Amino acid sequence: MILPRRFCGWLTAAATLLASSVAAAADIPAAERRSGYEFMGRETRAMQDDDAANPGMLSVLDGEALWRRAEGPAGKSCASCHGEAHASMRSVAARYPAFDTARGRPVDLEGRINLCRTERQEGPALAYESRELLALTAYVAYQSRGQPIAVAEDPKTRPFLAAGREIFERRQGQLNLSCAQCHDDNWGQRLAGVPIPQAHPTGYPVYRLEWQSLGSLQRRLRNCFVGMRAEPYPNDAPEIVELELYLAWRARGLPIETPAVRP
């Protein structure tokens, strides 16, 4: 993969900026927790605010059609079990990633949809980043718009939260950076003119203008890993779900914005 020159410039700036901040800052206090929305420009905010202009809404409409479509040999649709999503799926996305007893570890929303797909509808799992999986995830998460993120913090999830935090704070990659160095210690600063947000997963799947499409949190995280020149985790790796869980816990209280627009 060839990195655009602009991106390499960022990384040099990142290395210079972060070399000076060795001491790890504490967690961001609740009063200072801010969604990535607040770091965006006026035009991008307007695009997210207007459902008639937000391209993510096209996927939400696709997701609604998929919700009602019967799939697999069982001939069941999501609606056959869950009924109307606006009632049954309200606030659900705000609790994800959630602990799955059968698997003994947390699963994210995409993972849960695929579990339903393989175990209940008895069909093949949807591919990660496929239009169908993104649309269904967006439709389910859209039902929680405005609800505060509230993942469970209990004896079952605590070891996974700790593992996610460890990944967030561990220096990795050829640039020897951790997620925390940018997003805990230096949020609000600029990297080559681009504001560093606090990295709260409030609006996933997001419509990213750079991607010209909707994309998952896992895709966004892989972007960061590649940016640090670290090896990205594969789709649905246990580590990336732990990181997603920690990020959701770190963003607790912030409202869900799905489908958000990001530059």
Add this chain to the structure above:
Amino acid sequence: MTARALISVPPKTKRGEVVEIKALISHPMESGYRVGPNGTRIPRDIIREFACTYNGEEIFRAELSPAIAANPFLSFCTIATESGTLAFRWSGDNGFAATETAEITVE
């Protein structure tokens, strides 16, 4: 999946009022200049033309180019003259064609 469109028209308005119409459609708008992972050029696949008619009379037309982003969003204004139907039509490469209608009530 077929193309999905989102139309925004004020459902009720007064005669003579200027109304804003917004039309968003899902389309990859593949420019034809990008190279795929196998090194060959990805063929162009874009919407070429958009037109809107108000009770059969054309009120807005746009020609789209490869430089326009995916899922093109167009917004324009017209004067509400009478109640009726706004019809939207997109057409493009590979026989792409999509239509959508919206009703407007003028009091």
